[in-house]
Amino acid sequence: MGTFVASTVHLEHFTTALNCLTPFGLKDDVLIYIDRDGLSFVRENNHVIKIQLLLSKELFTSYQYPDEEEFGDERVDADGDLQSCMKLCVKINHLLDSVNIMSKNVDDIVECTLTYDGHGSPFILIFEDSFIEERVEYSTLLFNDFDSNVNGLQLAKDEIVFECIIKGDTLYNALKELKEIGCKQCYLYAKTSETGHESVFAIIAKSDLGFSKIILPNNRSIIEKLEIYKGDSTTLLYDTPVVGFFDFNSIDKIRLSVKIASKVLFRMDAQQVLSVNILSQTEDVLVSKPRNDPATNNTTVKQPQLPRDYPGIVIEICMFAKEALDSLAQQDIELLMETTNTKKNREINYISSRTTMEDKPFAPNHNAETHSESDTDEELHITNSVPLFF
Incomplete structure (x- = not known):
């Protein structure tokens, strides 16, 4: 088997990407696929949630993938075809710590070279600047516990019931607010109208404070797309709400990924599998700028652009x-949302730089509790730039 070798100088960006994996288990193993398109990092928790993160080969100044037909491992690519690949497991925190430490070098540009020789060999990172070279070797494990879709943790793309594209920073602020109020369970609520003026996407949160609604502004700069389907991914439905019920611990795991997002695509299928796709423009994630020496406050090294x-x-x-x-639970959630609509859509038509949060003394039939009542609005810091992805 040949050797994989790739080099990059964008260590801060590499660190930003790896940080998105930490909510899924900082000290756990991450499965790494290496193929002709780049490096994919996969992590699964308890067979109920899975993340896959791709760093494409364009991030690397050099990318040498072995010119061999068979590597003993295969994976299904985006087109559904089997593709040869190299596969290994390492600890997330080990990899992140090494890259994070070297990315803090303010005096020089550090180049990181990744090498891997295949089954049984270590995964090697070589860090080199103008004065020194450091080499880190990671023992690699290989197991097939979470690298397959036998447990059904995969979106059925021909059974989509709703699809929504949301601006990343707006969604991040909403999730952060839910975290702060101690949200334990949440409902994703989507409903469309034929004219589009009364379309709604909301997150209903259950916490010790009661039930709260965060309704995202019905504005194309915030919600670019919201469609409800009959369950076949094509036939549009109007005035028919779709509700998904999720543990907030699972939803909260996407928050660090959403933080770097230009746009976020939500899709849910008829089997209640939710897919969250995150794309980030490079200028929204990290644009390397000249670093300042903390001692002299003078610019030292200009870091390369992505x-x-x-x-x-x-x-x-x-x-x-x-x-x-x-x-019955579905009807209760719909009733809760109708109390918003009867207020002439005050929350939905709120200015585009705000979302609304509203606590209601409401308890669905499947979980009767006593709740408090309060109304609050929180300012969200939204940028003026309109992302271009999707």
């Missing part, structure tokens, strides 16, 4: 719903 043809960090997260809602 390549123009680099598509950015690409992430897909799939998760199962907590449970399927019965008809």
Whole structure:
């Protein structure tokens, strides 16, 4: 088997990407696929949520993939075809610590070279600047516990029931707010109208404070696309709400990924599998600037810009719903949302730089509790730039 070798000087960007994996288990193993397109990092938690992060080969100044037909490993690519690849497992925190430490060098540009010789060989990182070279070797493990879709943790693309594209920083602020109020369970609510003026995408949160609604502004600069389907991914439905019920611990795992997103694509299928696709423009994630020496406060080294043809960090997260809602629970959630609509859509038509959060003394039939009542609005810091992905 040949040797894989790739080099990059964009260590800060590399660190930013690896940090998105940490909510899925900082000290756990991450499965790395290496193929002709780049490096994919895969991690699964308890067979209910999985993240796959791609760093494309354009991030690397050199990328040498072995010219061999068979490597003993295969994976299904985006087109559904089998593709030969190299596969290994390392600890997330080991990899992140090494890259993070070297990325803090303010005096020089550090080049990182990754090498791997195949089964049984270590995964090697070589860091080199103008004065010194450091070599780190990681023992590699290989197991097939979470690198397959036998447990059904995969979106059925021909059974989509709703699809929504949301601006990343707006969604991040909403998730951060839910975290701060101690959200434990949440509902994703989507409903469209034929005219589009009364379309709604909301997150209903259950916490010790009661039930809260965060309704994202119905504005194309915030919600670029919102469509409800009959379950076949093509036939549009109007005035028919779709509700997904999720454990907030699972939803919160996407927050660090959403933080770097230009746009976020939500899709849910008829089996209540939710797919979250995250694309990030390079200027939104990290644009390297001249660093300042903390001692002298003078600019020392100008770090290289990310390549123009680099598509950015690409992430897909799939998760199962907590449970399927019965008809009574579905009706209760719809009733809660109707209390918003009867207020002449005050929350939905809020200015584009804000979302709304509203606590209601409401308890769905499947979980009767006593809740408090309060109304609050929180300012969100939204940039004026309109992302171009999707």
